[in-house]
Amino acid sequence: xxxxxxxxxxxxxxxxxxxxxxxxxxxxxxxxxxxxxxxxxxxxxxxxxxxxxxxxxxxxxxxxxxxxxxxxxxxxxxxxxxxxxxxxxxxxxxxxxxxxxxxxxxxxxxxxxxxxxxxxxxxxxxxxxxxxxxxxxxxxxxxxxxxxxxxxxxxxxxxxxxxxxxxxxxxxxxxxxxxxxxxxxxxxxxxxxxxxxxxxxxxxxxxxxxxxxxxxxxxxxxxxxxxxxxxxxxxxxxxxxxxxxxxxxxxxxxxxxxxxxxxxxxxxxxxxxxxxxxxxxxxxxxxxxxxxxxxxxxxxxxxxxxxxxxxxxxxxxxxxxxxxxxxxxxxxxxxxxxxxxxxxxxxxxxxxxxxxxxxxxxxxxxxxxxxxxxxxxxxxxxxxxxxxxxxxxxxxxxxxxxxxxxxxxxxxxxxxxxxxxxxxxxxxxxxxxxxxxxxxxxxxxxxxxxxxxxxxxxxxxxxxxxxxxxxxxxxxxxxxxxxxxxxxxxxxxxxxxxxxxxxxxxxxxxxxxxxxxxxxxxxxxxxxxxxxxxxxxxxxxxxxxxxxxxxxxxxxxxxxxxxxxxxxxxxxxxxxxxxxxxxxxxxxxxxxxxxxxxxxxxxxxxxxxxxxxxxxxxxxxxxxxxxxxxxxxxxxxxxxxxxx
Amino acid sequence: xxxxxxxxxxxxxxxxxxxxxxxxxxxxxxxxxxxxxxxxxxxxxxxxxxxxxxxxxxxxxxxxxxxxxxxxxxxxxxxxxxxxxxxxxxxxxxxxxxxxxxxxxxxxxxxxxxxxxxxxxxxxxxxxxxxxxxxxxxxxxxxxxxxxxxxxxxxxxxxxxxxxxxxxxxxxxxxxxxxxxxxxxxxxxxxxxxxxxxxxxxxxxxxxxxxxxxxxxxxxxxxxxxxxxxxxxxxxxxxxxxxxxxxxx
Numbered sequence: 001x002x003x004x005x006x007x008x009x010x011x012x013x014x015x016x017x018x019x020x021x022x023x024x025x026x027x028x029x030x031x032x033x034x035x036x037x038x039x040x041x042x043x044x045x046x047x048x049x050x051x052x053x054x055x056x057x058x059x060x061x062x063x064x065x066x067x068x069x070x071x072x073x074x075x076x077x078x079x080x081x082x083x084x085x086x087x088x089x090x091x092x093x094x095x096x097x098x099x100x101x102x103x104x105x106x107x108x109x110x111x112x113x114x115x116x117x118x119x120x121x122x123x124x125x126x127x128x129x130x131x132x133x134x135x136x137x138x139x140x141x142x143x144x145x146x147x148x149x150x151x152x153x154x155x156x157x158x159x160x161x162x163x164x165x166x167x168x169x170x171x172x173x174x175x176x177x178x179x180x181x182x183x184x185x186x187x188x189x190x191x192x193x194x195x196x197x198x199x200x201x202x203x204x205x206x207x208x209x210x211x212x213x214x215x216x217x218x219x220x221x222x223x224x225x226x227x228x229x230x231x232x233x234x235x236x237x238x239x240x241x242x243x244x245x246x247x248x249x250x251x252x253x254x255x256x257x258x259x260x261x262x263x264x265x266x267x268x269x270x271x272x273x274x275x276x277x278x279x280x281x282x283x284x285x286x287x288x289x290x291x292x293x294x295x296x297x298x299x300x301x302x303x304x305x306x307x308x309x310x311x312x313x314x315x316x317x318x319x320x321x322x323x324x325x326x327x328x329x330x331x332x333x334x335x336x337x338x339x340x341x342x343x344x345x346x347x348x349x350x351x352x353x354x355x356x357x358x359x360x361x362x363x364x365x366x367x368x369x370x371x372x373x374x375x376x377x378x379x380x381x382x383x384x385x386x387x388x389x390x391x392x393x394x395x396x397x398x399x400x401x402x403x404x405x406x407x408x409x410x411x412x413x414x415x416x417x418x419x420x421x422x423x424x425x426x427x428x429x430x431x432x433x434x435x436x437x438x439x440x441x442x443x444x445x446x447x448x449x450x451x452x453x454x455x456x457x458x459x460x461x462x463x464x465x466x467x468x469x470x471x472x473x474x475x476x477x478x479x480x481x482x483x484x485x486x487x488x489x490x491x492x493x494x495x496x497x498x499x500x501x502x503x504x505x506x507x508x509x510x511x512x513x514x515x516x517x518x519x520x521x522x523x524x525x526x527x528x529x530x531x532x533x534x535x536x537x538x539x540x541x542x543x544x545x546x547x548x549x550x551x552x553x554x555x556x557x558x559x560x561x562x563x564x565x566x567x568x569x570x571x572x573x574x575x576x577x578x579x580x581x582x583x584x585x586x587x588x589x590x591x592x593x594x595x596x597x598x599x600x601x602x603x604x605x606x607x608x609x610x611x612x613x614x615x616x617x618x619x620x621x622x623x624x625x626x627x628x629x630x631x632x633x634x635x636x637x638x639x640x641x642x643x644x
Numbered sequence: 645x646x647x648x649x650x651x652x653x654x655x656x657x658x659x660x661x662x663x664x665x666x667x668x669x670x671x672x673x674x675x676x677x678x679x680x681x682x683x684x685x686x687x688x689x690x691x692x693x694x695x696x697x698x699x700x701x702x703x704x705x706x707x708x709x710x711x712x713x714x715x716x717x718x719x720x721x722x723x724x725x726x727x728x729x730x731x732x733x734x735x736x737x738x739x740x741x742x743x744x745x746x747x748x749x750x751x752x753x754x755x756x757x758x759x760x761x762x763x764x765x766x767x768x769x770x771x772x773x774x775x776x777x778x779x780x781x782x783x784x785x786x787x788x789x790x791x792x793x794x795x796x797x798x799x800x801x802x803x804x805x806x807x808x809x810x811x812x813x814x815x816x817x818x819x820x821x822x823x824x825x826x827x828x829x830x831x832x833x834x835x836x837x838x839x840x841x842x843x844x845x846x847x848x849x850x851x852x853x854x855x856x857x858x859x860x861x862x863x864x865x866x867x868x869x870x871x872x873x874x875x876x877x878x879x880x881x882x883x884x885x886x887x888x889x890x891x892x893x
Contacts, residue, residue, distance in 0.1 A: 051777040066699060067764050069804055070707040086784060122778070129780035131773045131833045133797035140787030158797060164706055165800060172772035179768040187761065210753060239701040273674045278682055279703045387705060390728045391676075456777045504689045506682070551694055555656065556754040558697055559689065 003256070003614055003629040006417040007111035012635050013093075016115045019418070020461055024468035031056030033472035035219040036463065037204055039191045039246050041068030043163075043170055043448060044431025045225030047455025050173035053182035055460055057467075060217055061174065062186045062206060064241055064561075069171045072227060072239040073451060076163025077284035077384070079147055079155035080127075080448040082120040087144050091152040093117045098636060099150055100446060103336050104411070104439020105588035105604060106638045107259070107612075109631060111418055112436045119457040120449050124156055126456055130169040134158050146334065147286060147444040155445045160284050160384045166448055170455070189215075190561065191246040192489045194222060194253045194427060195481050201427035202475055205485045207493075209561060212553040214486050214493075218477040220470065221426045221463050224250060225455065228410035228432040230263065232569045232576065233521070234513025236407035237269060237282040243565035244572050247414050247433050255422040256614040256627060258415035258435035260572065261580035264442055264589045265522050266408030267340035270391055271360040280406040281391055283363075283384055285340075285444050288333045290368035290377065291401065293340070295352040295361050297321040302352040312354070312362060312400050323347055331643040338441045338589050338602070339643060341405035345522050346600065348404075355402050364400035405522060409447060411438040411589065412579070415614040415629075419462035420454060423614075426470075428463060430454035435612070440588025493553050496563045501546030505562045508543045509569070512536065516573055520580050525593045529581040533574060540570040575615055575624055582626060585609045597640070606638050645671040645731060648739040649684060651696055654752050661752065663741075673732040677720065678703060678710065680731055698756040703727040705868065708803030711810075712756055713743040718807035718866045725805060725868045745806050747815035749853040760806050762852040763820060769848035770841035771824040773833045792830055799827040801869045808863035808871070814855030819863040821849045822879035823871050829882050839886035846883055 008019040026034065034057050038049040041063040049061040063071060083096040096117035101108060124142070128134065134156050135143040147155040158165040177183040186206070192214070193205040203218035229244035230236035251257045268288065270281045296302040297319050304310045323343060325332040333340075344361050347353070354360050369377050374397055378385070385396045392402070414422050414429035416436055422429050431451035438446065519525075519532035543566070551557040586595040586602035587609070595603045612629040646669045654661025668687070671680050678700050685695035701709040705728040714720035720729045734740060742756065750758040788796075800823070808819035825842050828834030834841070857876060864873045 047777075054776040065701060065707075065709060066760060067804065069764075070701055070709045072702060072707070075702045075704055075706050084783070124783045125780045126775075126777060128783040128786060129773065129775045129833060131796075131828050131831050133793055133800050133827065133831070134783075136788055136790045136793040138790050140789050140793075141784050158800075161706065161801060164803075165797075168800065172767065173775075173777075175764065175768040176772045176774060178764075185764070187764075237704075239707060240703060241701050274672060276672060276675050276679050276683065278676070278679050281704050387728070390705075390722075390724060391730070393730075393732060460777065504686055506686060548689060550689060550692065556697055556757060559695060 001423070001627065003415065003627055004417060005109060005111070005629060006419060007109060008418070012110060012114050015111050016118055023461055023465035026464050026468045028056060030472050032058065034058065034467050035060070035475060037217055037219040037222045038062070038225060039204065039223065040071065040225035040227060040433070041171070041174065042071035042073035042225060042227060042431060043167055043451030044433070044455045045071070045223070046167065046170035046174045047452050048223055048225060048430055048459045049183055050170060050177050051456050051460045052463070053177035053180070059177070059183045060186060060219065061183050062189045062191060064188065064190045064209060066187055068174055068185065068187065069168060071167060072242050073167045073448070074164045075239065076448055077160045077282065078286040079145065079157035079162045079445040080123065080166065081147070081154050081443070081445045082124045082156060082449065083117050083154060084121050084124060086142060087153045089152045091154045095152065096120060096154065100437070100443055101439065101636050102641060103443040104441050105602065105641060106439065106606070106610065106633065107587050107631065108437055108439030110633060110635055115458070116437050116450060116453050119453045122457055123449060123452045127166055127169050130173060132158065132165045132169040145286060145289060150443065157286070160286070160381060163448060166452065170452070192249065193485045194250045194424070195485050196253055196424060197479050197481050200425045202479070203477055203482065205482065205489055207489070210556050212555060212557065214489055216477040216482040216486060218475040218482070220467055220475055221428065223428045223430060223459065223463070224414065224433050225430045226433045228413065229569070229572055230407045230410050232512065232573050233407040233516045234509050235272065235277060235280050235517070237266060237280050240279060243568070245565050245568045247429070248568040248572055250414060250422065250424065250427060252617050253424065254617070255424050255427060256415040256616050257412070257575060258612050258614045259412035259579065260576045260615065261520065261583060261590050262411035262440050262588065263407060264337055264409040264411060265341040265405040267337055267344055267405050268363060268403045269406035270388065271355055271402055271404040272357065281387065282406070282408060283388060283401065283403060285337065287363060287381060287384060290380070291333065291363040291365050292322055292367060293324050293333050293361055293363055294320045294322045295347045295354055299351040302354060305354055306356060306358060328643045335643045336441060336443060341522060342591060344405055360402040360404045362400040363403045365396060366400065369397065407521070409442055411435065411440060411442055415612070419465065420459055421462070421466065426466065428459060430459060440590055493560065496547070496549050496560060496567070497553065499545065499547050499549065501548045503546050504548055505559055505566050508539060508547060509566045511539055512566070512570060512573055515539070516576070520576055523591050523593050524580050526581060529577050533577045536570065536574045536577065543567065543570055578624065579613055579615065582613060583609055645673065645734070645736045647671060647734065647737070650739060650741045652743045653696070653755055656754055657751055671731055673730070675731045676703070676727060677714070677729040677731065678727050696756065697754045700727060706803060708805035711745050711758065711805055713745060713810055715741050718745065718810040719868055723866065723868060723870070725803070745810040747809045747854070749815065749817070750806060750809065760804070762854070763804050763806065763817070765852060766817065766821055766845055766848045767824065770837070770844040771828070773828060774837060786832055788832060796827045796830040799823045799830070799871065799875050802871050803869055805868065807866050807868060809854065811862040811866035812855065812858060813860070813862070814858050816857050816863070817849050817852070817854035818857045818876050818879070819867065819871055821845050822875035825882055826875040826878045829878065838882060839889060842879060842882035843886050
């Protein structure tokens with residue numbers, strides 16, 4: 001199959017406008033004849049469900065949480081980018097486009113990214129109209145701040161809770177449509193399969209998490225807005241329930257999975273404190289605007305620190321190495337996430353880590369507090385400082401924070417074309433669940449932008465084009481394909497419950513996470529990846545022989561829910577390894593140790609790897625098939641990324 | 645640390661339920677409360693006993709999904725969410741009592757999991773500004789004084805966990821409902837529908853079976869996000885203004 005990105009021809013700035021005109025429209029009176037399923041109610045899902053319902057489509061929205069408002073978009077802290085240029089500091093749609101392409105290390109499509117930058121301005125208008133309380137200046141207008149990887153202030157924010165406020169905005173729009181009867185909500189419901197009829201997605205099979213009932217839902221189109229797969233690493237900043245299951249089941253039904261190895265390791269997380277840890281907590285990288293990252297200049301000093309013989313505040317200026325400011329004078333502490341993370345790893349690998357485990361660096365606010373006063377710093381980051389203190393028991397107004405990188409976001413995901421359609425017609429992927437806009441590394445404050453762009457401003461047009469083409473003949477769930485899928489889901493549940501092995505689901509998840517973090521984390525090697533592939537295969541076999549899932553299907557059964565998700569992670573993990581092995585270059589979040597510049601920066605190979613790697617599932621136990629979508633750059637010149 | 649956990653077990657909504665005690669050891673002070681519960685569940689699973697079911701998701705204090713009543717207080721001894729509570733708040737040898745939220749409008753689903761969909765229905769009754777996607781004015785065409793924006797923001801930080809209801813003798817949802825009513829009443833965007841909104845959301849709150857306000861302020865004292873009682877005063881004002889104005893405009 002040739003992957004057609006369907007990027008419209010013509011100048012970059014006119015592509016989306018032209019495409020909108022060329023797309024077919026559904027007559028307003030006919031919209032009520034179409035049913036659309038939206039899986040996931042985060043920024044992408046809630047905004048899509050609300051917008052489609054406003055247009056008149058009948059929407060069914062599903063989430064595994066007890067309410068749509070709990071989706072993990074809520075945890076995004078720092079902000080949302082938009083090319084408003086309210087600050088008169090030289091921002092423009094083209095600059096946001098350029099920064100995003102460059103930040104993604106030239107592994108994203110120009111057309112998609114330009115559209116993202118273009119609609120970014122509409123998102124802010126929309127959210128403000130909904131009553132989202134963004135930060136404001138004394139004159140009553142909106143405030144902005146600069147954010148990792150950008151030299152202009154284009155980030156809109158709501159203290160350190162931007163994701164929460166944006167999600168509650170989208171949730172309120174969704175709630176309004178529930179009240180209008182245009183959206184039917186299915187909380188505590190997990191998607192178990194996509195149902196295809198004559199090659200088109202025509203519905204889903206779900207499990208009611210309270211009763212265990214396996215149910216079928218038919219629709220003219222299915223939208224997967226189910227987030228990323230960072231929890232394959234066990235420890236990540238994702239919510240405990242975040243999972244790949246919906247995307248993975250779609251993949252197994254024929255949707256290609258693109259660039260699975262592109263994972264973002266976020267530089268500012270609270271370090272791991274012990275084996276009991278269940279998740280890692282992110283501290284917004286907006287902290288890097290005022291905090292200075294450093295470690296002791298010498299290993300000896302770091303050792304003293306680790307043994308508790310000296311305190312951070314006692315270390316004199318001359319003995320501190322502000323390594324980001326030293327190596328990257330023009331970006332300093334604001335270098336993109338992948339660069340900041342990798343450098344933290346380097347200094348810790350040298351033995352200059354600052355906590356007991358040796359895997360932490362300082363993020364110090366001493367100078368910012370001296371310059372701006374404690375009150376100003378509190379106004380900017382109060383809730384983050386409180387959270388840090390709650391978790392670590394230390395007061396960051398008085399002692400420097402300790403941070404270390406952690407898995408945060410996955411740039412890879414289901415392959416989609418310009419219309420956000422997967423390789424299965426009628427099946428769409430939005431937000432983090434797709435692969436399309438961030439290349440090999442996502443810039444800060446761009447995830448919220450993409451989720452809302454897809455949901456509010458892209459899908460309402462593109463899904464309409466598809467629906468107009470297939471026509472409004474009714475769909476129903478009587479087709480034998482639904483029964484077939486239900487039976488497969490039931491068989492799998494039965495299998496999981498009947499193994500009655502000796503090890504818990506978490507045992508397997510933790511082991512998988514260790515393999516992935518060690519061999520497919522911040523740095524990867526061919527050797528390590530080969531070993532990891534063998535290890536994952538063995539672990540998967542052990543899982544299906546020896547996992548212990550208690551209880552029954554016909555009840556709330558959290559072990560069973562988790563077993564489903566971990567079983568899918570055990571398959572995805574192997575594909576990530578394959579993808580990382582195949583990509584013999586370093587780019588963005590994908591760092592192969594064999595491919596680096598003499599200064600230790602990622603070394604791309606544009607000649608051989610300027611493509612999207614899209615993987616096709618061929619069947620149980622078989623190697624997946626690689627398809628390449630070449631990336632063409634007409635408007636930017638590919639350069640070695642430099643933040644010096 | 646060694647502890648005794650007295651946990652509410654209830655198979656489903658029809659089951660009567662009761663407390664079961666579990667001794668647990670090897671707990672570190674750096675663990676979060678939910679990580680301690682994970683340890684318990686791993687041990688129960690290994691023994692072949694059904695793990696304790698509880699709601700949780702983000703584990704960073706923002707999604708509002710976690711919900712335990714610990715030693716008689718919603719979210720336990722600190723004014724924070726359960727997921728942000730750490731074992732350093734407890735002492736070695738302590739007995740910790742863990743219950744679900746108790747409220748008629750929050751029926752128990754299983755063990756410590758309750759159904760909070762009543763909150764969604766209150767929001768559906770009017771907790772929004774009726775604007776469709778697209779066709780809205782430029783964001784900076786609606787200037788809002790910083791003080792007002794900040795106060796609206798304080799109200800908007802409610803995470804919908806339900807601790808306010810669990811803390812209240814009457815299981816009243818006044819704090820939750822008033823947070824949304826206040827946020828939108830303060831902002832210019834919410835003016836058009838403010839009267840209707842207050843009336844409809846309060847009517848829904850009553851229909852769900854939440855009790856009347858006790859005026860004791862237990863809700864605000866236990867709110868992990870520090871939502872202030874001022875919001876309830878504002879909502880009452882909104883409600884009376886709406887009730888005494890004809891045509892509701």
